Amino acid sequence: MDLPKRVITEVARGESKPARLPAWWKELQDAAWADYERLPMPNRKDERWRFTDLNKIAVNGCTVGTPISGDAFASLQKLFLPGKAAAFLFANDSLLFSRPLSPEARERGVIFAPLLDAAVGSADLVKSYLFEERVALGAEKLESLHRACATAGAFLYVPRGIELKEPLELSFWLTEANAATFPHLLVILEENAHARLHLRFGSTNPKGGFACSVEELFLGAGAKLDLFTHRKWAEGVCSFDLASIRLSRDAASTTFQLNLGGSYTRTESRSRLLGPGAQSVMLSATLARDREEFDQRSFQEHAAPRTKSDLLYKSALYGSSRTIFAGMIDVxxxxxxxxxxxxxxxxxxxxEAEANSLPGLEILANDVRCTHGSTIGQVDPEELFYCLQRGIPLETAQRLFVLGFLTDVVDRIEDEEAKSAMVEELECSLR
Amino acid sequence: MSLQICDLHARIADREILRGISLEIRLGQTHAIMGPNGSGKSTLAKVISGHPDYEVTQGSVLLDGVPLLEREPDERARMGVFLAFQYPCEIPGVSIANFLRAAAQARLPEGESLSVTDFYQKLYREMDALGMQRNFSSRPLNAGFSGGEKKRAEILQMAMLRPRYGILDETDSGLDIDALKVVANGVNRLRGPEVGFLIITHYQRLLDYITPDFVHVMVEGRIVQSGGPELALELERHGYGSLEERYGSSKLSPLAETGTQG
Incomplete structure (x- = not known):
């Protein structure tokens, strides 16, 4: 793996850096850069990188602030304009389009703003939370790189007792093969606040790019967050997505990832159940094709009594794709x-496809219910024959099985609108 | 126009199960095959439809004159062969409607797409005729269905796909009398000059409701006796015992020897 310094130098010290970046943030960047240089490269001897094909992690020549072509701009505009939800759309880390929150939500004190604006407008809040969390499931070096480079992203703050009815949208695009992006999402839900958010990652170009995103999600007592991640990077994209959720007493989160593309995708997801009665549902549906690799690591951290976590990750593998799942329940x-x-x-x-599954438990309490399971299987030949006998060609039959297999995860989503959107995306992607 | 089975031999692993079956089902005809357990009735159905576990070692099957055996199972189905399974598979996560849409779409010429409105109209009409609740169509195919529901779903699929030759493999097994009547009515509605049926059954019971034109008796992988509907009644009275005694032990039956066709 080779991370050229060019990525960093142009971002952390480049001339194009927005002048309004506050001094405290610049200090964080410098410290992160030092961490990045100090930390070792991922290697196969590290258990947390077991099975990963490190040759797929390549970001040679990718830079932030890559100019956006007219065509890419037009296609993103076409995509953005029909939407209704409050939204921000970034491409190559530049904010291209935004749609504000409803006046009612703003009057009630909800803040949904680009990170750079929030760092000035809500300086105290942002300063006390930004870059505080560490996902630390292996990609510490990348996490440091993210902190040194991230400026694009959004800040969501929902005050106590406010239930945001409308879902919010945040999307990050790569438009060129040599573009890099470092998306950041910071969410603070105060006591009993509710929010729903769609996070999209995609490419307008057919090939290449580098992404390293971090989500820091803070849920106060009784707060509720649904986060739907739609990931559809183009061929050749190498991406990292590192997410940490902190849940206070009786807080509840549901995260769902739909993974539909990208050459190498590593997700690290940590649910920290810190208050009694907190609950976290972690869902993932992956369609791995061609030579794609999806490398998913998770950590369910039970640090308080009566906490509940429920993880379901499913992958369908075509071609010579690979998946890796390594999960840990820690009580x-x-x-x-x-x-x-x-x-x-x-x-x-x-x-030719290969799935690797490493479920794990570490339990230090005695009155608990913890279960894990993993399966790697093929389509049942009798079920396949049944489909063929109805005149359904092999490829279509496989598509039906894959849809059925992954829809099972989507069905776990309570939000009907989000559910049908996910099924549609899945069907489109399989067509 | 016919489904013509000629001197068909087939085996699974090293065991020969079909030992020279010859049978011609013309459009408009309904044939019944009866026989004791293990006589090869279900194997015949699977071999015709192309199940990969069986190897044909001799003989041929022609569908309206076109050789069938070298074709893939899905091609055979699109040519007009439908098998109602004895034990229909559960297909988790795939609704009846989506499954049937895929099957109907596969029968259209390339580039043409199915009219969803027409499809649902037809689906609901057939479901009504089989006394099935409409919301049944969004349930995953056969998952958690009762025995009767599964068999009803098989007949629904046959009604939607309108095969030229329908093979029913022990469709009556596991059905109570009411479910049996519904299923038999479903089959009778499909009978006509443009379709041929092969009904495989262990008991005569189903043939009370679907009257066949011809009845054949199968023992040890061969058809040992053929006749009209009265043959089924006769078997019901005397059982398979005497036939098994006559044809089961010997390696060659007189009918197979002379190649006589059922």
Whole structure:
């Protein structure tokens, strides 16, 4: 793996850097840059990089601030304009389009703003939370790189007791093969606040690019967050997505990832159940094709009594694609009556595809219910024959099985609108 | 126009199961095959439809004159062969409607797409005729269905796909009398000059409701006796015992020897 310094120098010290970046943020960047240089490259000897094809991690020549072509701008505009939700759209880390929150939401004190604006407008809040979390499931070096480079992204703040009815949207695009992006999402939900957010990652160009995103999500007591991530990078994109959720007493989060593209995609997801009664549902549906690799690591951290976590990651593998799942349920001694579940299921559709599954438990409390399971299987030959006998060609039959297999995860989403959008995206992608 | 089975031999692993079956089902005809357990009735259905576990070692099957055996199972189905399974598979996560849409779409010429409105109209009409609730169509195919529901879903699929030759493999097994009547009515509605049926059954019971034109008796991988509907009644009275005694032990039956066709 080779991360050229060019990526960093042009961002952290480049002339194009917005002048309004506050001094405290610049200091964070400098410290992060030092961390980045100090930390070792990922290597296969590290258990947390077991099975990863490190040759796929290549970001040679990718830079931030790559200019956006007229065509890419037009296609993104066409995509953005029909939407209704409050939204921000970034391409190559430049903010291209925005649609504000409803006046009612703003009057009630909700803030949804580009990170750079929030760093000035809500300086105290942003300063005390930004870059505080560490996902730390292996990609520490990349996380440091992110901190040294990230300026694009959004800040969401929902005050106590406010339930945001409308879903929010945030999207990050790569438009050129040599573009890099470092998206950041900072969410603070105060006590009993509710929010729903769609996070999209995609490419307008057919090939290449580098992305390293971080989500820091803070949920106060009784708060509720639904985060839907739609990931559809182009061929040749190498991406990292590192997410940490902190849940206070009785807070509840549902995260869903739909993974539909990208050469190498690493996701690290940490749910930190810090208050009694907190709940986290972690869902992922992946369609791995061609030579794609999806490398997913998760951590369910039970640090308080009566906490509940439920993870379901499913992948369908075509071609010579690879998936890696490594999950850990960690139960602290004080986290009695923990209820934790972890399930990873893989459907293999090609003899060249390869799924690796490493479920894990570490339990230090005695009154808990923890279960995990993993399967790697193929389409049942009798089921396949049944479909063929109805005149359904092999490829279509496989598509039906894959849809059925992954829809099972989508069905776990309570939000009907989000659910049907996900199914449609999945169907489109399989067509 | 016919489904013509000629001197068909087939085996699974090293075991020969079909030992020279010859049978011609013309359009408009309904044939029944009866026989004791293990006589090869279900194997015949699977071999015709192209199940990969079976190897044909001799003989041919022609569908309206076109050789069938070298074709893939999905091609055979699109040519007009439909098998109602004895044990229909559960297809988790795929609704009946989506499954049937895929099957109907596969029968259209390339580039043409299915009219969704027409499809649902037809689907609901057939479901009504089979006494099925409409919301059934959004349930995952056969997942958690009762025995009767599965068999009803098989007949629904046959009604939607309108095969030229329908093969029913022990469709009556596991059905109570009411479900049996519904299924039999469903088949009778499809009978006509443009379709031929092969009904495989262990018991005569189903033939009370679907009257066949011809009845054949199969023992040890061969058809040992053929006749009209009265043959089924006769079997019901005397059982398979005497036939098994006559044809089961010997390696060659007189009918197979002379190549006589059922």
């Amino acid at each position: 602290d001694p004080q986290a009695q009556q923990t209820d934790a579940y972890q399930s990873n299921r893989n459907l293999i559709l090609s003899p």
